[in-house]
Amino acid sequence: MTSQADVADQTLAGERTTAKAAGPAKPSAFKRLIPRTLLSRSLLIIVSPLVLLQVVSTWIFYDRHYDTITKRLSQGLAGDIAVVIELVNRDSSDVQRAQVFRLARRSLALDVTLEKGTFLPGDAKSPGYGILNRKLNKALEERFGYPFVIDTRSLEEQVKIDVQLPDGVLAVLVSRKRLFSSTTYIFIMWMVGTSIILFGVAVFFMRKQVTPIQRLAQAAESFGKGRDVEGFKPEGALEVRQASTAFLQMRSRIKRQVQQRTDMLSGVSHDLRTPLTRMKLQLAMFEASGDVEDLKSDITEMERMVEGYLAFARGEGTEQPKPTEIMTLLRDVVAQTRREGGVIDLHTEEDIILPLRQEATRRCFTNLLANAQRYGEHVSVRAGQRNHAVEITVDDDGPGIPAGRRKDVFKPFFRLDQSRNQETGGVGLGLTIARDVVHSHGGELRLDAAPGGGLRVIVRLPL
Known part of the structure; x- marks a missing residue:
């Protein structure tokens, strides 16, 4: 009768064969972008609506509130400049204009000077772009019809506006605070700050929920x-x-x-x-x-x-697992086999400590070496770390096992025909015991063809 473990192994092998035949399935672009862990996906579910809400809120605020506030401030400044221009054009005496300039500085917070006999270049343009330039440019066009140039970039704390008058260029310096509303940045800072706090709280509680799942795994x-x-x-x-x-x-x-x-x-x-x-x-x-x-x-x-x-x-x-130096254990098994007359080449890397059932693992290696020695004249053993596992390879130069019969040899009490020298064989439990020991440690044991034509046994034990 076939055991449930054998049926599971055969089913898994069939699935792997089908997957190899069909080729590796390429994940879609969406699957490659989304996180893989439960914590990351949970946070994505929480953060995505929060970020979307912030983006929409910021856009609406920026598009409505900031736009409206900037428009009103620009219109107010344009009205003050229009008043100054009207007073300057009404009386052309230097004394009267000086009084107008002092009044503008004291009451309107405008630093106004007039450069007589100068003209703006014909190709003069307002440097810089943005909502401030657009709103201020539109407001000035609505208030007066004189040519002007707006400079919002040359000075750090002031905005310069040059207006071409009939007898010269009127230079107006105004503080940026008159055109700037701090409520925009206050709104954004409050929104971002509260979002960061809420995100930290969400991470804390989601980690508390995910930790039991990780412990279960x-x-x-x-x-x-x-x-x-x-x-x-x-x-x-x-x-x-x-x-x-x-x-x-x-x-x-x-x-x-x-x-x-x-x-x-x-x-x-x-x-x-x-x-x-x-x-x-x-x-x-x-x-x-x-x-x-x-x-x-x-x-x-x-x-x-x-x-x-x-x-x-x-x-x-x-038998309970104990920390074991696996290379030392393997060398002891090889030495015992050599004392019994076996010819074995051993190549090992530095020792690695694994939690192993020592006697069961010793029996596993002994069975593998005895099996290789029984059917071959020369045995080669290599052991070392490969990725996240310890890999032990046992090669012999015997007749090998046909690819179609390699699954059968793991069945209890199964023995091959004369091609594996039945008269000198055991009772058909050597490889079965070895595989059970490897599986009990969460490892993998598989058979392949050795480079010399015999059998290769590959044992992988996870770190």
Whole structure:
């Protein structure tokens, strides 16, 4: 029978194959622009209407209030200048004009001078653009018909207006404060300031809501890697608490099911040892013959199978992960295999500490090296960090495994045909135990063709 894990692996492999055949799906431009995290998307939902409201409010204020205020101030200034021009043209004596200029400075806050005998250039233009230039230019055109030039850029705190009169150029200096309304900047500062405060409050509360979801994801990832999840409890919003409670119940059911399976398999395997031992004792009292030797061979094979069942059961035992120097552990396994006569080339990088079930991991590497040594004459092992995982590669120069049979070898008790030398093979649990150990640590074990034509086993354990 095919287990649920095998069905899940086959389904996942089928989905990956289909995805590779169809090619990587390119995300749309909209999906590339929007944030990927829940916190960012939540803040986007909150901030987008706020920013839109501010933009609309600012535009309406700028287009209406600021436009109207600037227009009124420009019209007032144009009226004052028109009065001064009228008084200057009424009496051309220097004494009278000096009195008009003093009156304009004292009562109208205008600094007025007259440069007699001068004329504005024919191509003179008002430097600068903007609403102030437009409104002031329009107001001056409405008040008098003399040529004029507005300069709002040369002076930092004043605006200069030159008006061409019949006997000279009338230069008027006026403070920018007469044409400027501070309510615009006050409005914008209040609006931006309150928005920043509200945005900070929104970030604080949204982070409080997202944190329980992140803890749930971390707990699920740790459990998937075979690490014990301690101190995790449901918290946050009601929906997040429900998801956390469901995760805790699922974890309990999985652990109980694994424990029951392990105890059952271990008990059955242990109970088989008693009759096997009894049979061996009875055969030892018989006279040597061909039939007796065949029975002894069968009993030996059954003992090997029982040991395989027990090893399989121990692979799903209750051993707890501990910080382990994986390169040191791998070197110890290779050294043990060499003492047994194996020829192995080992290349490792600097040591990396991972939370591992040491005995289970040792059994995994031992099975992989024994499998490679059984079918090949030369074995090469390489280990090092690749991206966010530790990758161990085991190559042999044996006959290899056909691509179509690589999924089958992970099935419990499955053995290949004579191309893998069945007579020297085990009971079909070596790769199964190795894959279960790797999966219990959240890793991945896959098979490929070695450069020398044999089998390549790639183990990836996440950091």
